[in-house]
Amino acid sequence: MPELPEVETVRRMLAAHVPGKRVATAAVSRHRLRTQSLAALPKQLEGRAFAEPRRTGKFLFLDLDGGMTLLSHLGMSGRWLFSPAGVDALDEAMPHVHLRLTFEDRSRLWYQDIRRFGMLRVVPLDRLAKDPSVKLLGPDPLEQPPTAESLRACAKGSRVAVKTFLLDQRKLAGIGNIYASEILFRAAIDPRRAAGALSLAEWARVAPEIGAVLGDAVARMGTTFSTYRTIWNEPGQYGEQLLVYDRPGQPCRRCGGEVKRFVQGGRATFWCPACQRGRGNTRKHAQS
DNA sequence: ATCCTATCCTGTAGGC
DNA sequence: TGCCTACAGGATAGGA
Helix, strand or coil: CCCHHHHHHHHHHHHHHCCCCEEEEEEECCCECCCCECCCHHHHHCCCEECCCEEECCEEEEEECCCEEEEEECCCCEEEEEECCCCCCCCCCCCCEEEEEEECCCCEEEEEECCCCCEEEEEEHHHHCCCCCCCCCCCCCCCCCCCHHHHHHHHCCCCCEHHHHHHCCCCCCCCCHHHHHHHHHHCCCCCCEEHHHCCHHHHHHHHHHHHHHHHHHHHCCCECCCCCCCCCCCCCEHHHHCCCCCCCCCECCCCCCECEEEEECCEEEEECCCCCCCCCCECCCCCC
16 A cells, blocks of 8 residues: 555655745545544635645645645545646545545645545644654655665564564564565565574565665556555556566465465465575464 | 554445 | 345453
8 A cells, every 4th residue: 555655656756846836725534543633624724825845754844934744645445636737637536535625826736535544733843743643653765775784683583574573663664564565575585484593694585675665566566466556546556567466376476376364363375485485494384 | 662443434236 | 137245454451
């Protein structure tokens, strides 16, 4: 769903269009996200101008003038949708739209979130680092590329499965369920292995694949598995590149064996047992 | 401290 | 055909 590559795609597109634009009107039409009310947003946003948007992991920081930022997380199904001035790209009948921003130049930016798992709140910039959602985030792998040594140190003593480890936003910020499976397949690591049991040589296979997979996915504007769209309401193209995710029962693109699916920590994992042969220290999880 | 499960939400896919 | 249930997974609270 929206993971680092999808959020970075949205950030880049917003960076090309919203900096310098000032909010003329802000209207909330669906008042509740999962954890908070959006009722305060119009007053907090009207009259503010957007600056260059930033990102850490899956979080967007849509900086505003006046020392504030609009903290945004897309959750499962959040979308920022843009319509330039003089263009009618946004449909008033579109369901599940929470927030409608109209800028002084008549361009528009909407937030839509079918499943309401997203997060949207205005935070003073000087308190952003203390925000409960932001303060625990680990390094962003595109900003600070992990090394074999940093990954091994970070995983030291951890008995969770390496797949689950990659999903932990406190360790690395930005990897989600799609790319975790892809990274481990390309690194030829058994996803059930305990993270703390991987050797330096094995982490040396994982580290470059993190950057390669996320970088390729950014270049293709992310993966549209179900609901993700760019600000132009277009799907991402990385789905064509997926090697194991959502391919259970199909032939492995590397060895021709069968891609398998099982559940780890309540999330689907896809892998090729032949290509990702384990070497002991695996964590058992319920199969399904 | 560490790990694990349940929860939120809605559209979609599958079974009968 | 149509209803019903299970399933998908971001973060996080709370329990073991």
